[in-house]
Each structure stands twice: as structure tokens, then as C-alpha cells.
Amino acid sequence: MAQKTTPPVATDTTVQNLDLTWWRNAVVYQIYPRSFADSNGDGIGDLPGILSRIDYLKQLGIDAVWLSPFYPSALYDGGYDVDDYRNVAPELGTLADFDKMVAELHKVGIKVIIDIVPNHTSIRHEWFQAALKAGRGSAERDRYFFRDGITKTVNGKTVELPPSDWESVFGGSAWEQVPDGQWYLHSFAVEQPDLNHHHPEVTADFLKTLRFWSDRGVDGFRVDVASDMVKNLDYEILPSWKQIKDSKLWQPGQHPLYDRDETTDHYRQWRKVFNEYNPPKFAVAEAWVPPERKHLYASQTGLGQLFNFALMITNYDAADFRKVIDTNLEETAATGSSNTWVLSNHDQVRHATRYGLPFDKTTTPEAVARDWDLHEGKTVPLDAELGLRRARAATLILLALPGSTYFYQGEELGLPQVTGIPEQDRQDPTFFRNYGIEVGRDGCRVPLPWVSGAPSFGFGTTESSHLPQPKWWGDYAVDQELADPNSTLNFYRQAVALRKQLLDGEQLTWLDFQVPGNPAATNQVLAFARPLAMNPPALSQHSEVNVSGQWVCVSNFGNQPVPMPDGDIVLASSPLPNPAQLPGATTVWLTRCDA
Numbered sequence: 352m353a354q355k356t357t358p359p360v361a362t363d364t365t366v367q368n369l370d371l372t373w374w375r376n377a378v379v380y381q382i383y384p385r386s387f388a389d390s391n392g393d394g395i396g397d398l399p400g401i402l403s404r405i406d407y408l409k410q411l412g413i414d415a416v417w418l419s420p421f422y423p424s425a426l427y428d429g430g431y432d433v434d435d436y437r438n439v440a441p442e443l444g445t446l447a448d449f450d451k452m453v454a455e456l457h458k459v460g461i462k463v464i465i466d467i468v469p470n471h472t473s474i475r476h477e478w479f480q481a482a483l484k485a486g487r488g489s490a491e492r493d494r495y496f497f498r499d500g501i502t503k504t505v506n507g508k509t510v511e512l513p514p515s516d517w518e519s520v521f522g523g524s525a526w527e528q529v530p531d532g533q534w535y536l537h538s539f540a541v542e543q544p545d546l547n548h549h550h551p552e553v554t555a556d557f558l559k560t561l562r563f564w565s566d567r568g569v570d571g572f573r574v575d576v577a578s579d580m581v582k583n584l585d586y587e588i589l590p591s592w593k594q595i596k597d598s599k600l601w602q603p604g605q606h607p608l609y610d611r612d613e614t615t616d617h618y619r620q621w622r623k624v625f626n627e628y629n630p631p632k633f634a635v636a637e638a639w640v641p642p643e644r645k646h647l648y649a650s651q652t653g654l655g656q657l658f659n660f661a662l663m664i665t666n667y668d669a670a671d672f673r674k675v676i677d678t679n680l681e682e683t684a685a686t687g688s689s690n691t692w693v694l695s696n697h698d699q700v701r702h703a704t705r706y707g708l709p710f711d712k713t714t715t716p717e718a719v720a721r722d723w724d725l726h727e728g729k730t731v732p733l734d735a736e737l738g739l740r741r742a743r744a745a746t747l748i749l750l751a752l753p754g755s756t757y758f759y760q761g762e763e764l765g766l767p768q769v770t771g772i773p774e775q776d777r778q779d780p781t782f783f784r785n786y787g788i789e790v791g792r793d794g795c796r797v798p799l800p801w802v803s804g805a806p807s808f809g810f811g812t813t814e815s816s817h818l819p820q821p822k823w824w825g826d827y828a829v830d831q832e833l834a835d836p837n838s839t840l841n842f843y844r845q846a847v848a849l850r851k852q853l854l855d856g857e858q859l860t861w862l863d864f865q866v867p868g869n870p871a872a873t874n875q876v877l878a879f880a881r882p883l884a885m886n887p888p889a890l891s892q893h894s895e896v897n898v899s900g901q902w903v904c905v906s907n908f909g910n911q912p913v914p915m916p917d918g919d920i921v922l923a924s925s926p927l928p929n930p931a932q933l934p935g936a937t938t939v940w941l942t943r944c945d946a
């Protein structure tokens with residue numbers, strides 16, 4: 352009799368404990384694979400490169416990595432233009448490399464989150480190619496949004512216009528014409544046609560993709576453009592761009608392009624797939640939605656967690672931080688999920704640079720930074736030292752907050768934004784579609800420096816680097832920072848390790864901190880307490896058993912020192928020349944024991 356075979360399932364539970372809520376307070380490290388580490392010297396980071404740096408990731412103490420897309424792609428949008436959702440780009444490795452990387456990360460207790468891009472495919476995806484061939488009115492075109500254009504007579508001449516005046520996120524029209532005259536919708540780059548998620552094959556295929564990677568052992572998914580995945584273009588005449596932009600015109604959940612109610616029906620189906628696994632797979636949504644809609648994505652019947660990007664667009668200011676923290680903790684509590692704190696990612700100007708630029712209350716720090724990059728610093732002065740000092744102070748606040756923290760590769764080295772990348776080396780479509788107005792995101796995607804004196808600063812084995820690295824990049828190289836006890840890398844390592852030891856529960860209590868006779872300085876200080884874990888190893892100097900108390904975080908956003916609050920100092924974001932004082936742009940963690 353033939354023996355029954357069992358399908359391969361991810362059974363690597365030896366090291367991962369089955370904590371169903373591991374993600375609630377996880378420290379997640381975003382890897383942008385093409386810029387992380389290059390194993391074969393072709394100038395492109397790859398999966399074996401990640402494998403070779405597992406010890407580095409382990410020493411950083413993170414709980415999970417999130418990998419930006421590593422799928423086959425022509426890189427029209429840095430890999431967010433996917434040719435095939437169930438494969439690895441050949442220049443990045445193979446599925447076997449992927450499996451090995453996952454297994455080795457799991458061995459050291461690091462979970463793996465991958466990016467899933469459901470809003471659009473690449474024009475090279477087999478569905479889009481089939482749609483082009485099959486022609487107008489075909490079933491193949493129904494997987495996307497193909498429409499006829501509008502014919503008009505202008506000055507006696509017949510011209511054909513796109514089906515609507517909608518704009519793409521990267522600039523220019525959101526419609527592109529194909530040779531037979533029809534147009535397709537692309538919310539992002541021309542090469543990223545939007546998928547029609549009302550089509551059952553599209554729905555089914557994404558469920559298949561989720562199972563494919565889940566079976567290979569990934570622990571979760573970051574869902575790209577999660578809130579805008581489902582669209583309704585069922586209009587006789589499509590609304591104008593002005594109407595689209597006017598959110599007041601649309602009932603909640605009924606906007607043609609964003610945050611539609613049916614989106615959450617899809618995610619409920621995704622959740623069912625996630626729950627087929629033990630522990631269930633995790634997901635975090637990239638969704639810029641109003642507070643009252645957040646629960647639809649963050650609930651445990653939906654994706655489960657939602658990115659909170661608020662701090663990325665907040666000035667380095669005590670009152671602004673406090674407002675963002677309060678609002679987001681409240682909103683997240685209402686969803687039953689945990690918060691996500693982020694200062695940088697592959698789409699934003701690195702925060703060490705943002706914080707070195709002057710405040711502008713009329714716009715976002717991100718906009719100030721982009722403008723500064725565009726003019727290569729000519730119009731706005733940058734104080735890079737202050738920027739880094741503030742960045743470290745902000746990181747120490749983040750790591751003391753309830754919820755998970757997302758790091759972006761290189762921030763642990765204190766990397767600044769790279770500016771002045773020559774036009775011929777630029778890759779980001781935002782640069783090319785907004786010529787002279789938008790500088791794009793390449794400046795935060797420059798390959799990491801690992802070894803100061805090595806070719807490509809140790810990113811790879813040759814001089815080759817897919818985006819040019821500046822001459823001074825070696826100053827931030829891992830080898831340099833490891834040798835310096837006050838480096839940003841050593842600071843990150845200590846902070847993450849300590850957080851793990853001190854963390855207990857998700858409660859936060861604001862503390863009243865006063866600088867006697869100085870209300871202005873008082874207003875620049877944030878102080879809060881968290882419950883202190885019982886007997887954290889960091890406090891082993893306390894010989895009493897059952898040490899309990901408070902883990903206190905105090906941050907001075909001002910320029911002048913303030914008196915150091917009571918408690919035992921366990922970590923400061925910058926050196927403390929006088930332990931009786933908390934310097935400006937510095938955060939300190941203290942413990943206060945009950946005993």
C-alpha cells in the first residue's frame with residue numbers, strides 16, 4: 352500500500368515560541384534588500400547578503416525583519432512593481448536562498464515579515480501581458496481597469512483624452528494608453544497597472560500567494576497601499592480629480608479609490624488564511640485612513656496592525672510629540688491592536704537629517720527636508736550633528752512607548768539622507784515624473800556601509816553599488832561604529848536589549864516634570880513612566896529580590912540642560928557630561944524601584 356505523504360509545512364517552532372501576540376511590542380527592522388548587503392559583487396544587495404549578516408541582526412536584538420519586495424521586477428519602482436508574486440528576483444537569489452535565510456533567521460529567534468503588493472502588478476506580470484494581447488472587452492482586461500478615452504474636438508481637431516483627469520501619486524496622468532487605443536489606470540508609476548480586486552481570480556490569486564509564503568515559514572506580511580487596494584470605477588462618467596480629492600463628497604467607505612468598505616471583506620478572507628497557521632500569521636497595513644476607519648484594518652479580524660506614520664511628519668517638539676503619542680495610543684486602544692512607531696522608512700527623508708533642519712510649522716518636516724535635498728542644502732541650513740542627537744533622543748522615546756517600533760536599515764548607524772545624487776544615477780520614478788519639483792526617495796536607499804576602507808564600504812565585494820555612496824559614507828560604517836562605545840550602533844544595541852529587560856505590559860503614565868522657575872524649559876520636557884518588569888537583569892546591582900517599580904523615560908527637547916530627574920540612570924541617548932543634568936536634545940531612561 353502506498354504510504355501517505357504529508358505536505359511540507361513550516362514546523363520550525365523549536366526556537367520561536369508560540370506567543371500569539373509577539374508582534375504587539377516587537378522591534379521590527381526594515382530591510383530594503385537591494386541596498387542591505389551584496390554577496391556577489393554585482394552592486395545589488397541580495398538574500399545571501401542578508402544571510403551573511405544574521406549575526407549583525409541578532410546583535411541588534413530585533414524581534415523581526417520586514418523585507419521590502421525581493422520579487423522579480425524591472426525596478427520601475429524599486430521592486431514595488433512585481434512581475435511574479437511567488438518567486439525571488441534572480442539577481443537577489445533563489446527560493447532556496449529564501450528558505451535558507453528564513454530558517455537561519457528563525458534559528459536566532461528573528462521572525463520574518465515580507466512585503467505584499469496587492470494594489471498593482473508590474474506591466475511585465477503575465478496577467479498584464481495577457482491583457483495587452485487579448486484586446487478590448489476581453490476577460491483578461493477585467494483583471495485591471497481598462498477604459499476607452501474621451502474624444503473631443505479642439506480647434507477643429509479630434510483629440511483623444513484619458514478617461515479622466517486623475518493624477519498618479521508619482522506625478523502626471525493616472526492613465527496610460529496602450530497601442531489599441533484603450534487606457535489603463537495606474538495610481539503609481541506608469542509601469543504599475545492597478546489591479547481590479549472585484550475580479551475573483553485576483554482575489555483567489557492573492558490568497559494563494561499568502562499561503563505560498565506562509566507555507567515557506569514567513570511570520571507575517573506588510574501590506575503595501577493596503578487601504579486603496581479595492582476600487583470602484585463603475586461610473587457612467589468618472590468623477591473629476593477635484594471631486595476625488597474632496598473627501599467631504601464621499602460617505603465613509605464609499606470613495607471610488609480609497610478605503611472602500613469592501614476592502615475589509617478582502618482582509619477578512621486574508622485573516623482566515625493567516626489563522627490557518629499556528630501561531631497565526633501577522634499583518635501590518637500601510638493605510639493612511641482617518642481615525643474612525645483605523646479599526647477596520649487594525650482589528651484582529653482584519654490585518655491586525657496598522658502603521659502609524661504620525662511621528663514622521665511631526666516636528667521635533669515636546670508638545671507635538673505628546674499630542675501624537677496621546678492621540679495614537681487612544682486610537683489604537685480603540686482598535687484592540689498595538690501601536691506602531693516609525694521615524695524613517697524607504698519612502699521618507701532619514702530622520703537624522705529631518706531633525707537637523709529648521710522647523711516650519713506651515714508644512715511637514717518631510718517637505719522641508721525634500722526641498723532642502725532638491726536645492727542641495729543651498730536654501731535651508733542643516734545642522735547634521737544636532738539632527739543625529741535629536742534622532743537618538745527620539746529613538747529612545749520610541750523604544751519606551753507601548754507598542755511595536757519599526758526601524759529602517761541604517762538608522763542604527765545614524766545615517767543621514769544622501770543628497771546630490773547625479774541625475775543619471777537616480778532611480779525613483781517620482782524624480783523623473785516631477786522633474787525639478789520632487790527629488791525622490793533615492794537618498795534614503797543608498798547601500799549600507801559595513802567596512803570603512805573596503806570597496807563599496809563593504810556593501811559588496813567590489814566597488815559596485817547600485818546607487819552611488821558618498822565619500823564620507825565610511826564614517827558611518829559598522830566597523831567604525833563597533834569600535835566606538837558612544838556610536839549610534841552601540842546605543843541602538845543597548846537600547847533594544849534594555850527595553851526587552853525593562854518592558855512589562857502596555858501601560859503609560861505621563862509624569863509631571865517641572866524646571867523650577869522656568870516654564871519655557873518645563874514645556875520642552877516629556878516624562879512618562881511604564882511599569883518595570885520584575886527583577887530585570889539590568890538592575891542586578893539591586894541585590895533585593897522582587898525589585899519592582901517604574902521604568903521612566905524623560906526627554907529634553909530644548910537646547911538647555913534641565914535638572915536630572917530622580918531615579919537610577921540606565922541609559923542616555925547622548926553622553927551625560929554632568930549626571931546631575933539632562934542636556935538638551937537628550938532622552939534618558941531611569942528606573943525607580945519601590946523597595
Ligand code: BGC
Pocket residue numbers: 428429431432468539575576637697698
Ligand atoms: C511603498 C512605496 C511604493 C508605493 C507603490 C508605497 O506605499 O512604500 O515605496 O512606491 O507604495 O507601491
